Each structure stands twice: as structure tokens, then as C-alpha cells.
Amino acid sequence: MSDLPDPFAGWFAAQGWQLRAHQRAVMAAAQAGDSVLLIAPTGGGKTLGGFLPSLIDLAAHPRAGLHTLYVSPLKALAADIARNLLRPVEAMRLAVSIATRSGDTPAAERRRQRAAPPNLLLTTPESLALLITLPEAAAMFAPLAAIVIDEVHALAGSKRGDQLALALARLAALAPAARRIGLSATVAHRAPLAAYVAPDGRADSVRVIDAEPGAAPQIGMLLPRGRLPWAGHMGLFSAPEILRCIAAAAMTIVFVNTRAQAELLFQELWKLNAATLPIAIHHGSLEPEQRHKVEAAMAAGRLRAVVATSSLDLGIDWGGVDQVLQVGAPKGVSRLLQRVGRANHRMDEASRAILVPANRFEVLECEAAILGAAAGELDGEAPRPGGLDVLAQHVLGVACAAPFLPDALFAEVRRAAPYAALTRRDFDDVLGFVQDGGYALAAYERHHKLFRDAEARVHVRTERIARQHRMNIGTIVEEPLLKVRLGPRGAALGEVEEYFANMLTPGDTFIFAGRLLRFLRLRETTVEVAEGGAGEAKVPAYAGGRMPMTTNLADRVRGMLADAASWGGFPAPVQEWLMMQRAVSRLPGRGDLLVETFPRGDRWYLVAYCFEGRNAHQTLGLLLTRRMERFGFAPLGFVATDYVLAAWSAHPPTDIARLFEADMLGDDLEAWLAESSMLRRTFRNVAVIAGLIERQAPGAEKSRRQVTVNSDLIYDVLRRHQPDHVLLRATRADAAGGLTDLGRIAAMLARIKGRVRHMVLSRVSPLAVPVLLEIGRESVRNSGGDDALLEEAALVAEAMGEVAPAPRRSPRQALPDVPGQGRLPL
Amino acid sequence: MTPAPIHLAGERLMLDPEGALFWPAQRLLAVADLHLEKGSAAAARGALLPPWDTRATLDRLAALLRRWQPETLVALGDSFHDAGGSARLAPADRARLRAMAAAHRVVWVLGNHDPTPPEGIDGAAVDELRLGRLRFCHQARPGPAAGELCGHHHPKARVEVRGASVSRPCFVCDGRRLMLPALGAYTGGLDVRDAAIAALFPRGGRVFLLGRERLFSFPYAARRAA
Structure with missing residues (x-):
């Protein structure tokens, strides 16, 4: 049959x-x-x-x-x-x-x-x-x-x-x-x-x-000629080599990690593109029309290369792509294989891909990814349980279609795998939230969204509520976005986040949609621009642009560092770097945690080689500096990369093992979480998805101020008066895996218990150089919280007499980092 | 808690880090934009926000009254989020507000959100209040205004330090006009760089950002030509 x-x-x-x-x-x-x-x-x-x-x-x-x-x-x-x-x-x-x-x-x-x-x-x-x-x-x-x-x-x-x-x-x-x-x-x-x-x-x-497995991909690595950068993530250094690769193939997708990186690399390639090879750019903030044009040109074979972000990760078969480049760290084996699979979309032929690391740590990560891909060792955590905010949206949606019985809906929802373990308490709290907000203080009787009939069936109260709900369906919460347009009537180029538009002054230059643009004016929800411009160009960054390295890849990198026998395959500068590290300090072991401390200038530095990814390190940095404060080390700030966490303080940190004890996640965590901006951002997403606040239409700031209430203010009031509210529970559950990556920190602290290796050094070690170069580039937070920052700014303003409040912009702006040509000012 | 003294039209005033102003010579406390019952107004439109905003705002007001022990309390308009706000007060909140109003001389400056006096709460309702060299109003009048105290715009400012940035409600002052931040729990802010605020301070001045125990003062640059 x-x-x-x-x-x-x-x-x-x-x-x-x-x-x-x-x-x-x-x-x-x-x-x-x-x-x-x-x-x-x-x-x-x-x-x-x-x-x-x-x-x-x-x-x-x-x-x-x-x-x-x-x-x-x-x-x-x-x-x-x-x-x-x-x-x-x-x-x-x-x-x-x-x-x-x-x-x-x-x-x-x-x-x-x-x-x-x-x-x-x-x-x-x-x-x-x-x-x-x-x-x-x-x-x-x-x-x-x-x-x-x-x-x-x-x-x-x-x-x-x-x-x-x-x-x-x-x-x-x-x-x-x-x-x-x-x-x-x-x-x-x-x-x-x-x-x-x-x-x-x-x-x-x-x-x-x-299905039958396809042919194994062939993945290689491409290094920049000359010096191997110490830091930086853009890979612009390798542009000449990338261009040569493009010229040697019929059709290349050049994958990068962020939209800002796509814009910068695209500019860099065109600066060198003397042969005017047709090279295009593709990312999620570009106008759909522009993207479709690029896709059509690809399908028709009219392009030689596309610089793209994850917007081209999935799906459509482009046919003619015969080479994939990944510029910057691959971040995970599964993600790499997905991208590599975009080349030679036929399973019986091997896909060809080349990794282009942007710095020497990324060389290790690329090597690990190549080995991981060859071993078929895929990454990714098991899916987390379904979000209660999404459930709230669904419950109201079900009521919009027809009345339902809560018992039947509960049973139905539990047949969806993400909600298989949903408790009746959570379900009832979600239902209560949808009905009347679910607050301990009974209010709003007249504004309930649901009502129950004599047979206990739940109805939506008015058609208006249903209409309003249908306009807010979806789980993707974006920052407020503004359209970018060439002149008042010109073509739309795409969208930038509102905060970026707000920090522009007329005459400012920025790079977007592969063009150099001059900012003219902000008109309601439109950023009006003209072609060209002078001066240093800004690059729009987008929230949540970077993803952390996966656990699986981190394990491989740790393993490679610990096993000197595997270094033979590395490029010479990397070998030299690791051997120097072994001579003056030690290398991070497979199951331990190497922590180095050393003085530099008038500060003491603590560098922890955790390899748990940026998000986890950010959280760990906040917790660690709080603890250093309590231990009397007077911490001044920290910086986190995917690999390493570095903190600096006025006094030498001691008793490092105690500093990294697992109880860090106890009292410190609660105190920190309450104030954390990451939790606030998570809450905002939860509140929008659950339907507590409407999606923000961009622009018209003044009228919006009167209509919508800032989610931070709601968060503060709710946290004070009902800390166990279902939306706060949903927020904490999200934060554990998302921006704070608490799960990974907890696993690490358990793993390294009793295995902290503290090296007291007299100066910076070779392995610590890259993270120290990040200082000043990356957002550096003082442990004392926002007030301490203000204090510092006020002091500077007093001394310099010049510092005015910054133009409106948010801390998310990640300045484009220059490839690591820089000398370390030792 | 450290208040900051400033001078306006020759009068010495104290700025409270909670976002209020105290005038020692008159034993007068001024607050702006309480927006009481904003939560219940949102609920009527379908957004069932946590219903404790009035309570939270009254908590802040009560702490200020305790700290300064004023004779007069001036609310600079938009004390209620809408004209029906005072009628929607929960019984406990209403009793609390009435007690505050009974214990002080209260002046309700009327704002655009609450053009009519609150129902059943003591106090004089005025469009503006002149006292000595100072004038208390809801919305600033364009042009020079020696001794004007106003609210309405909910000023906030953003300061950047080493890549991080902090945004806080703030006072804005140029020596002639003083704009108060909004005190209400659900009141958002408008950046002082916005043209609506900048136009009122053409020669710049200073902003005072609200901190936990103190204010943080920064120069407020004159508006750049756009």
C-alpha cells in the first residue's frame, strides 16, 4: 500500500x-x-x-x-x-x-x-x-x-x-x-x-x-589577513576576504548577528567593491517591499551576495545559493546548521559554508561550532512551559468566539503540550485576570470583561471588548517603531526604534537600509531623511538584537581550552595566546571556574571565565557587584561578554569562593530582581501579551502619555500591592529563562561549588585582554543602581560645568564596536 | 532626605525629592498632576489596571504632609484624571483625602483634566492662585513669567553616564518659572527636550531629577535651533 x-x-x-x-x-x-x-x-x-x-x-x-x-x-x-x-x-x-x-x-x-x-x-x-x-x-x-x-x-x-x-x-x-x-x-x-x-x-x-540525512556540510573558517583582532564583534576587518569569497562563488548569503552589523558590513563591502558585484542587504527592519525586491532578485539569480540577519534563516528555497558565510560568532550549532542549510538547498549535495570570526575568542567558538556540527551535536534547551500571558490572550479569544465552560476549557488547554502541567490555580488566576484584572482589591465591577450565565458558561461582556481584543492578538511585542522615509512623499525604507529617532538632531547622519542618510525632521510617526550626509554616521540598534551562546557550544569551548592537545588546529596567534595564558596564569578547566584578580591603574579587576552567555553574565554581574559591595570591596562597575565577566573595584577582592556561593541567588536576587530593568522590560511584554496594556502606536507622544500608562508605573504599583499577582508570576517565569537567564546561572553555581580556582596575578592575563577592551564600549553599570549613576553624572556636570541631560535615548543603544585594532593601554 | 533650596522671584523655596515644593515663608506645600482615579478611568476604556493608583498617590501625599507640616496645600491642577474622578473614589480613599483636606487649607487649581472642583472634598477651587510675588497655575503661559509655578507637562529628563542612562521625573527652573513633576502614581512623563517644554525655557536653566533621598541637578541647555 x-x-x-x-x-x-x-x-x-x-x-x-x-x-x-x-x-x-x-x-x-x-x-x-x-x-x-x-x-x-x-x-x-x-x-x-x-x-x-x-x-x-x-x-x-x-x-x-x-x-x-x-x-x-x-x-x-x-x-x-x-x-x-x-x-x-x-x-x-x-x-x-x-x-x-x-x-x-x-x-x-x-x-x-x-x-x-x-x-x-x-x-x-x-x-x-x-x-x-x-x-x-x-x-x-x-x-x-x-x-x-x-x-x-x-x-x-x-x-x-x-x-x-x-x-x-x-x-x-x-x-x-x-x-x-x-x-x-x-x-x-x-x-x-x-x-x-x-x-x-x-x-x-x-x-x-x-528522513534520510542529507550530505554532511563542509564548514571552513576564514581569518583576516594580518593581525587577529582581540575584541569587537562586527568582523569588518575581514571585509576584503569576504569580498574575495563572494567573487569566487555564484551566489552567497553573508549571515551576520545583528541588524547594525548588517548595515556596517554592507557599507564596508561596498567601499571595497571595485568590481561593483551586485550585493544587497536584507533584515527585518527594512520595508517589506525592499525585502521582496531583494528576494526576487535572489530568486532570479541577479545578485552575487546578500548581507542578511535571521530574516533569511528560515524557509524559502532560493535555489541558486551555493555558499554561506557566517560573520561573527555562530552562537549555536543548530542555528549554524540552519544557516548553512540555506546553501545548496538539495539534500544530496553538501552545503558549503565559511565562518568568519571577528575576534580570537570567536575563533574558539567557530572551531567548537564546526566540531559540534560534524558530531551532529545539536543544542537548544527543552521547551519551557507555556506562558500564562499567552494563555490569558487565548482565554479571552475563546470567549470572543462562543461561551465556554471553564472546566472544559481547562481540560482542552492541558491537551496542548506547553500547558500539559498547567495547574488549576494558574488557570483560575488567568481566568480571573481576564475577567476583572484578578486583583485582591475588588474594583471595576462595572467593567468586567467576562460574565457567567445561569449554566456557568463564560461569555464576553460586550462586542466592543471582542473587537478591541482582536486588534491586540499576537505575541510579538516590538519597541515603538517609526517609519523612515526619503522626504515627505518619498519611498519608505523601513523602520527604526523610536528611541533612535529621538536621539537624532537635524543634520545627523546615519546608516540604514544600506544607505547613508541625513536626518531632516521627525514628523509624527515618520522619520524624514535625505540621501547623503557628512560626519560620523550612527547606526540604529534594536532591542534584543544579540543572542547568547548556547550551553552546548560553551561546553565545547571550555573543553577545547582545557585540552591543550586540541590546540594544534588553531591559527598560530590563538595558539600563542593560549600558551602565554598557561604560562602566566592557567586555563579555565572543564568543570571548574577560573577567577583571576589583578591590579591595574588604581583599580582591582576580577575576571571570571564562566562561558554562560551574555544574558547570564549580565545578571551575574549585577548580583556579584552587589555582593562585593557587601563584602566591602567597593565595586565600581562590570562588563559582560558571551565568555567572561569582569568587575572592578576600589579594594582587592578576596575570599572568591564565598563570593561565588550559590546563595547569591537568594537574598541578593530578590532585592535585585525587584528593581531590575530587565524584569521591567519582561513585565512590559507580559502585560501587552496578556492584554493589560494595549500595543503602543508610535509617535504622538503627548496624546499617548494621556491614554496609555507606562508599564513601569503599573509594575511598581502591582508589585507593592499584590506581589503574587498572576502577571508578576508570569514575569518571573519568563525572566528565569529570558533576559536574565537565571537557570543557567543556577546550574553554573551548582557545578562549580568547591571548584573555584582563584589566580592572584600582578597584571592582566592574556585571556583577560579581550574583556578589558570591551570596557567603555559596552554598557557598564555601577553596582549602586541608578542613583549612583546620577550621582556620578552630577559630579561630572559640576566639575565640567557642561554636561546637560542627554538627548532622549535609551540605554539599549549598543554603539557599533570597532574591530579590535585598539592597543590595550597597559 | 535632602531637599534642595532654590530662589524664584526673590522667594526661597525648597524642592522635595518626592516631587513637591515647599514655601517656608508661607508654610505652603505645592504638588502637581496627581491624576487621581486614572486607573478607574482606564478601566472604563477596557484596560483593567491595578486599582491601587489613588492609594499609592495618597501615600506619597500623606508622607509629604507629615514631613513639611504645611498650613496650605496647593494642588496645581489635574488633581483628578477626569471630571468624574472624585465621584469614583473608593470609600477609604475618599475618607483619607477628606481628612487631609480638613486638616489643611487646600487650594485646588483647576486643570484641563479636572475643569470642575472635586465633589465632596473641602478646599477652594481657583483657576490660578497669586500669593506675594508667586503665581500658581496649572499650565504655563507662554512668554516671560517671573514667579510662575506650573505643572501640566509632567517633565522628565534622561541622563547618560558611561553608556547607561537614567530617566527620572524632574523639576525644571530658569529662575523665573518653575515646572513641577507629576506626583500621580500612573502619570508618565514628557522629556524636557520636547518642544512643548523647551519653548517655555528658551534660555535654558536647570533640571532637578528626583532621586531616592535627594535631587540631582543638571544644566538644562537652551533649545538648539532645529
Whole structure:
């Protein structure tokens, strides 16, 4: 069984294709009505595999109404898949209707889809979440036979993934017979992913099918000619070598880590691009139209290279890409493989990729990533439990469609894997929050959003509440963004964060969308600019731009450092650097924590080689300096990189082992968390997703000030009067994994207990040089909190008589770091 | 707690780090933009914010009254977030506010949010208050204004230090006009660089950022030509 029926067999033959084993296995599962998790590398024909059973069913039994729902994290992917499906449908003259639905779909088209749903509907998690809030959702989804979830690995574990899981649980209630097919890249944690796809949230009720593995990728490393930089993350130094690589291949994607890096590297490449090779730029803040132009030019083979951020990580098959460059640290093996997979989108040919480290620590990280990729050692933590903020959004959405019984909804929600362990208390608190805010002080009786009828069914109170809710659906919370436009009527180039626009003065120059722009004026929600400009150009940075190195990669780097026998493969300057370190201090061991202290100038430095990633180090730095304060060392500040944490103080730090004891996470943590700006930012996201505050429309600051209430002020009031409120619990849960990365710190402190190796040095060690070079570039916080900062600023102002309040800008601005040409002023 | 003395139109005034002003010669305490019942106003529009904002604001006010023991309390307008605000006060909050009003001579300067006097709370309601060389009003009048004290704009300022930045509500003063920060728990701020505030201080002046126990003073640069 499971041979292709006609006309599919004929069509496959005409394409010169054979049914692959995994496609056959998916068909068999579909026949049996089983759900499937298909794990396949890119280019394995897995999308077609996902749709094949639906097409065969519809060819045999044509019918009206929804048959298969396809959900992808990318709008563009849905559109691309729709085009690819049209080919076989038209070639075989199948009576199958196909439509896409996303935020971009015109209202008239959306109405048409609601009146007469297509057989195959291709959409995104957000659009699906919106669909299920409509009163006609039950009728629309009742005939659903199959759900295809693409890029499951990119969704599970994220808030978008939580939202999709809840929507799928709803669909399981509306269409109990619908089977699911999850499509995923190779992942470290298979069972949680299978559970995510399962209609009942249990991994063992899903057939996991592995496609044949593709050819192993070939990954190399490219170093800049001359000196190997000590610090910096942009990799601009290597621009000449990068350009040579581009010239040597047909089509290259140059992946970078941040949008600012993309802009800078793009400028640098064009400065050198004497042959005017067609090189474009692609990142998430550019105008969609500009991005589509670049994508179309890629597809048509008119480009030689694209400098891109994660905006090109997923999905669409560009065909002609034959080389991938990763400039700057790869940060994780899975992420690297995903990017490498963009080259040679055919599984039987090896993808070719080249890593371009920006500094010598990144050389180690690149080496570790290459070894990790070869060993197939994927990273990624097991997905965390679903967010209560997302659940709150979902609960109101369900009520918008139809009244529900709380007991039934609780049971339904627990069938979504991220919420399998949801407690009744949390569910009830979320429900209470949606109804009336869930405050200990009963207020707002007249403004409840939900009411219960005589049969205990929960209704949404007014249609206006439902309308308001539908406009706020989604889990992506962005900083307020402003459009960038060439002149008052000119073309839109993309968006920058409001804070960046606020720090510009007319005449200022900045780099954006690959152009040098002069700021003219801010007009309501538009940044008006002209081409050209003089003086030092600024580069917009975006919040949350950088991701930390994964635990898996960190372990490998630690292992390589500890094992001198492995150094032979490193470039000579790196070998020399490590040998010098061994001579004057020691190297971080596999399971211990090396801490160096040394005097420099009138300060004492403490450098801890933790390798737990930037976010964790930031948090650790705040906790550590608090503790140093209490120990009487008079800490003055700290700086964190992905690898190392450095703090400096007026007095020499001693008793290092006690400094790093696990109780650091106790009293210090509570005190710090309460004031932490990271927690405030996390709370803001939670409050927006849960629907406590509306998404901010940018611009018109004054009127907004009167309408919306700053989330920080809400946070302060709520924390004081109801510290165990469900949104504060959700905030703390998010913070543990997100910006603060508390989980990683806790694991590290437990691991190094009794294994802190303290080296008292008379001067800076070779391994400490890179982090000391970061001082002044990176945000450096004094341990005394904001008031101490103000004190310092006031002192400076007094002494200099000149320092006025800065133009409006936020601390998130990461100044572009110059590649580490700099000499250390020893 | 360290208040900062300043001089305005020849009068010596004390700036309190909590965001209030005390005039020792008159034993007068001035506060601006309490925006009481802003939370319940938001609830009516569908945003069910934590309902303790009035209580939190009254806590701050009570602490100020205890500290300065004034005879007169001047609220510089927008004391309630909207005209119906005073009617929505929770019984406990209402009793507390009434007790404060009974124990002091209270002047409610009316603002754009609360154009009518609060219901059932003692005090004189005025459009502005002139006392000696000082004039207390809600919204500054454009042009020179020797001895004007105003609120309305909710001034805040941002200061950068070594890559980090701190934003706080602040007083703004140029020796003639003094703008008070908003005291309400849910009142956000407008950056002093905004044209609406900068236009009122064309020659610059100083800002005083609110700290935990003290104020932090910085020069406020005259507006750059845009």
C-alpha cells in the first residue's frame, strides 16, 4: 500500500521524481489517521510530503470547505508554499482551492475566505489565533481533516509556539478527527517536539518519521589577513576576504548577528567593491517591499551576495545559493546548521559554508561550532512551559468566539503540550485576570470583561471588548517603531526604534537600509531623511538584537581550552595566546571556574571565565557587584561578554569562593530582581501579551502619555500591592529563562561549588585582554543602581560645568564596536 | 532626605525629592498632576489596571504632609484624571483625602483634566492662585513669567553616564518659572527636550531629577535651533 495513485504517479514520473521513503511513511500514517512528526533536513521534499496525503484525498473525493490547514512562522513561506502547490494542482487539473491568509491579506479577500473557505488554507500562528476568535470559527473548522505545521522547531518553546499550541487545542475540539503533520529540522529534543505536535500533548501518540540525512556540510573558517583582532564583534576587518569569497562563488548569503552589523558590513563591502558585484542587504527592519525586491532578485539569480540577519534563516528555497558565510560568532550549532542549510538547498549535495570570526575568542567558538556540527551535536534547551500571558490572550479569544465552560476549557488547554502541567490555580488566576484584572482589591465591577450565565458558561461582556481584543492578538511585542522615509512623499525604507529617532538632531547622519542618510525632521510617526550626509554616521540598534551562546557550544569551548592537545588546529596567534595564558596564569578547566584578580591603574579587576552567555553574565554581574559591595570591596562597575565577566573595584577582592556561593541567588536576587530593568522590560511584554496594556502606536507622544500608562508605573504599583499577582508570576517565569537567564546561572553555581580556582596575578592575563577592551564600549553599570549613576553624572556636570541631560535615548543603544585594532593601554 | 533650596522671584523655596515644593515663608506645600482615579478611568476604556493608583498617590501625599507640616496645600491642577474622578473614589480613599483636606487649607487649581472642583472634598477651587510675588497655575503661559509655578507637562529628563542612562521625573527652573513633576502614581512623563517644554525655557536653566533621598541637578541647555 501507499503507492502513489493516479494521477500522482504520472506527475511524479513526469518530474523525474521517486516517492521518497519518508513521504511514503507519511502517507501510510495519514491513511491510518495518525499524527506525524517528520524530521528532515532542508530540501528533503518534506513540505510536499506534508501535503501529499491531502492532495490525494482531495483528488479522490473533491469537496467544498476546509480540508487542510497549513501554519508557518513566516508569512513569506506560506505564500511561497501556495505557489509551489499550485504547480502540481494545475498540472494534474485537480479541483483543489488554495488560499493564503496573513496580516497582509486584504479585507475583502479575508471576508471571501470566511464565507467560502478554501480546501487548503495557508496561514501564520497570529492569523490562526485571530480566526478562532470569530463566531463562525466552529463551522469553518468543523470539516478540517489535516493540519500541517511547518518549522515546528522554530515555534515550539517560543511564545508564538504557545499561542499556536493553544489554537491547535481549540481546533482539536472543533475538528476532533483532524490529524496533524509537524515538519521539523533536526533537533536536540525530539520527544517534546512530538508532544507539541500530538493532539493530546503526549509524545507517544505521534509517529516520528526520520528522513534520510542529507550530505554532511563542509564548514571552513576564514581569518583576516594580518593581525587577529582581540575584541569587537562586527568582523569588518575581514571585509576584503569576504569580498574575495563572494567573487569566487555564484551566489552567497553573508549571515551576520545583528541588524547594525548588517548595515556596517554592507557599507564596508561596498567601499571595497571595485568590481561593483551586485550585493544587497536584507533584515527585518527594512520595508517589506525592499525585502521582496531583494528576494526576487535572489530568486532570479541577479545578485552575487546578500548581507542578511535571521530574516533569511528560515524557509524559502532560493535555489541558486551555493555558499554561506557566517560573520561573527555562530552562537549555536543548530542555528549554524540552519544557516548553512540555506546553501545548496538539495539534500544530496553538501552545503558549503565559511565562518568568519571577528575576534580570537570567536575563533574558539567557530572551531567548537564546526566540531559540534560534524558530531551532529545539536543544542537548544527543552521547551519551557507555556506562558500564562499567552494563555490569558487565548482565554479571552475563546470567549470572543462562543461561551465556554471553564472546566472544559481547562481540560482542552492541558491537551496542548506547553500547558500539559498547567495547574488549576494558574488557570483560575488567568481566568480571573481576564475577567476583572484578578486583583485582591475588588474594583471595576462595572467593567468586567467576562460574565457567567445561569449554566456557568463564560461569555464576553460586550462586542466592543471582542473587537478591541482582536486588534491586540499576537505575541510579538516590538519597541515603538517609526517609519523612515526619503522626504515627505518619498519611498519608505523601513523602520527604526523610536528611541533612535529621538536621539537624532537635524543634520545627523546615519546608516540604514544600506544607505547613508541625513536626518531632516521627525514628523509624527515618520522619520524624514535625505540621501547623503557628512560626519560620523550612527547606526540604529534594536532591542534584543544579540543572542547568547548556547550551553552546548560553551561546553565545547571550555573543553577545547582545557585540552591543550586540541590546540594544534588553531591559527598560530590563538595558539600563542593560549600558551602565554598557561604560562602566566592557567586555563579555565572543564568543570571548574577560573577567577583571576589583578591590579591595574588604581583599580582591582576580577575576571571570571564562566562561558554562560551574555544574558547570564549580565545578571551575574549585577548580583556579584552587589555582593562585593557587601563584602566591602567597593565595586565600581562590570562588563559582560558571551565568555567572561569582569568587575572592578576600589579594594582587592578576596575570599572568591564565598563570593561565588550559590546563595547569591537568594537574598541578593530578590532585592535585585525587584528593581531590575530587565524584569521591567519582561513585565512590559507580559502585560501587552496578556492584554493589560494595549500595543503602543508610535509617535504622538503627548496624546499617548494621556491614554496609555507606562508599564513601569503599573509594575511598581502591582508589585507593592499584590506581589503574587498572576502577571508578576508570569514575569518571573519568563525572566528565569529570558533576559536574565537565571537557570543557567543556577546550574553554573551548582557545578562549580568547591571548584573555584582563584589566580592572584600582578597584571592582566592574556585571556583577560579581550574583556578589558570591551570596557567603555559596552554598557557598564555601577553596582549602586541608578542613583549612583546620577550621582556620578552630577559630579561630572559640576566639575565640567557642561554636561546637560542627554538627548532622549535609551540605554539599549549598543554603539557599533570597532574591530579590535585598539592597543590595550597597559 | 535632602531637599534642595532654590530662589524664584526673590522667594526661597525648597524642592522635595518626592516631587513637591515647599514655601517656608508661607508654610505652603505645592504638588502637581496627581491624576487621581486614572486607573478607574482606564478601566472604563477596557484596560483593567491595578486599582491601587489613588492609594499609592495618597501615600506619597500623606508622607509629604507629615514631613513639611504645611498650613496650605496647593494642588496645581489635574488633581483628578477626569471630571468624574472624585465621584469614583473608593470609600477609604475618599475618607483619607477628606481628612487631609480638613486638616489643611487646600487650594485646588483647576486643570484641563479636572475643569470642575472635586465633589465632596473641602478646599477652594481657583483657576490660578497669586500669593506675594508667586503665581500658581496649572499650565504655563507662554512668554516671560517671573514667579510662575506650573505643572501640566509632567517633565522628565534622561541622563547618560558611561553608556547607561537614567530617566527620572524632574523639576525644571530658569529662575523665573518653575515646572513641577507629576506626583500621580500612573502619570508618565514628557522629556524636557520636547518642544512643548523647551519653548517655555528658551534660555535654558536647570533640571532637578528626583532621586531616592535627594535631587540631582543638571544644566538644562537652551533649545538648539532645529
